[in-house]
Amino acid sequence: MAEKEEARVGVFICHCGTNIAGSIDIMDAVEYAKTIPNVAYADQYQYMCSTPGQGKIVEAIKEHNLTGIVVAACSPRLHEPTFRVATKEGGLNPFRFEMANIREQNSWVHMHDKESATAKAKDAIKIAVAKAALLEDLIPKSVPVEHAALVVGAGVGGIQASLDLASAGIKTYLIEKWPTVGGRMSQLDKTFPTLDCSQCILTPKMVDVGRHPNIELMTYCEIEKVEGYIGNFDITIRKKARGVLSPDEATARGIVGGGCNGCGDCAEVCPVIKPNPFEMGMAPRKAIYIYHAQVMPLLYTVDFDACVKCGLCVDACGDKKAIDLEMEDEFITLKIGTAIIATGYNLMPIENKREWGYKQFDNVITGLEFERLICASGPTGGHLIRPSDGETPKSVGFILCAGSRDNTGNGKPYCSRFCCMYSLKHAHQIMEKIPGTKVYLFYMDIRSFGKMYEEFYYRIQSEGAKFIRGRVANVLEDPQTRNLYVRAEDTLLGRPVEVECDLVVLAAAVQPVDEEDVIRKHFGVSKSQDGWMLEAHPKLNPCGTTTAGVFLAGVCQGPKDIPDTVAQAEGAASAASIPIHIGQVELEPYFAQCMEELCAGCGMCIDLCPYQALALVDRSDGSGRKVMSVTEAKCKGCGTCGGFCPGGAIKMQHFTSPQIHAQIDAFLCGGEQ
């Protein structure tokens, strides 16, 4: 930067149609802008982000010899990148651009007070000009990107994302907390509206991830620590003690031809019985177990919380020597370039809605329990029974929106999006398997929004299911027969109804998995108001997050069905592969710099830095004094050091103290200082 160059700022004010112009007097603001110190040019346009709008910036830079650009328009979180490109096209360094937000934080929130909105816009422009006058050329740092990706969660979303990344030639680590891949989809019996068998369409993909040469499957693992930044994340994985060696691990320990082959001899002799979470607790498993026959990888797992270490399994395993009851958790570190989070969902604890009697009455079950009960590989071999007495139900009530679209504070305000459709599918399955069974669906609205979904709804109607529009007030049990009385108001007939059912299925709302908060924080991803992970932009960047290089797939971002999950997974995989294929990324050059002549070497900043980016070194002039030095690749530009340095020796690029002081002065002293 030339010494004391004269600042010549160009101001461009956007109408955004009537979005801004409706509440702010644009012409008045332009006239005002011309009077602000350092402003060499001011103009306005209907849509600054359009090609002609950006063209104005490019032209003005050349014509008026501008040194800084201010666009007063929408939020910099939306269009800062756009206008930086225009600034660059005009021949300026792209960081000589500053945005004044006069839409999201002005015209849209002061819609009925043009006078104050205009006054606020003028101040915003004045503040932005003050900064723009002091902006400096910055050069983003390019860093190489590790040719590997991480996918967290091996449900259908994680599986699809991994397969896509791996097929694009990227080394992919797929980590899963369960001992097997497959996730929720592997628990389902059939999928709507095609009625494909869920396992049949998923298992080939499960096998593929197990076999793909570019995928390293890490089941029964959890994330312990995440460090680094896009292109260079260092991930520490906790490999939970499984108690069982895979054939490869056995070979590594010198046990030739050993390791678990999935024969199951161990489980046969194991004396400890526990409920199997895969079967929603409705079937037993042993302390050494697999969830189901199609697990991938086919490896048994010891539940060390339940294991009594009797050693019977070790004997049964014999020469394979696959079982090690003394195994301990291991920590593995991975280096990856980008990551995809696909952690999926849980059902909300629907027993909290006491009125529907879940966990009070045996014959009230959830949709996921129904899936297992109707599944041929489930605990009953696909014979739908009611839990209290094992009888075949003759009438089944479905309660939709159980906990969803519920503003009572005891439920979820959002729509869980796939429960209407799976309840329709359940209704169909019952009527098909047990002809003559009466099926009642208590609904608020049927949301059949997808391809062929509405048609499926009509089909279920014509098959004879009874639809009762009304939220269920409560469910009561007859203690003798264990039958249930479902009471609701039929809002179409305008009268209360009471229906006797043998079995009641709750389409329980979904919620993020318990670990979501921990994983989210590891990666610095925010959460939405409803608890799901927050995407970078709800419309235009639904796969991205505010952390560069971290992407979202599937329900962890918000409820969605299988096709939407798969589509988002493919989108996330594509987005995650871009930096890897380019091979390098530019980091925002917001890092800290030490002004050695001001640094007293006190070292206060060193502990403040969350990234260990700062250190004390010998001053370069050979005076032997210690000064702080920044490892730029580690610095993420938060400014926590710069906000504290008692000597003012730390320069936070693009957010320098002189710039911020100038902004404060501009607002409060009119910018004359």
Add this chain to the structure above:
Amino acid sequence: MADEWNPKILAIICNWCSYAGADLAGGARIQYPSDVRTIRVMCTGRIDMLFIMKAFANGADGVLVSGCHFGDCHYLAGNFKAAKRMFMVKNVLKNLGLEDKRFRMTFVSASEGAKWATVISDVVKTVNELGPSPIAEFKK
């Protein structure tokens, strides 16, 4: 002047949570008072106590610092460190004889548009109740 007084309130807010939350309030067209002017920084950790003192010295009637919730800071813990400093600011203000209520730190996440509007309304209300800053009066 008293009848025509509009408070001058400065907000310094972090890019990742509060700024995004304020944008969200805009998207949802939640209306709130227009007296606050914002300066965006990447993290509340960036905020030097001097920024706030300077604003008051320049005659600000109120200052708001807003960042991510604890545990949600994009840079892990910038907001913790900021919060510590902000306590100090409050003490300094008190010692100077300025109502410390003129200064506030809040936590508004990227998904809390409605909360942002409430915070602003509340800050404006507080400052309106306190009236013009004595420093601003003195400077006149």
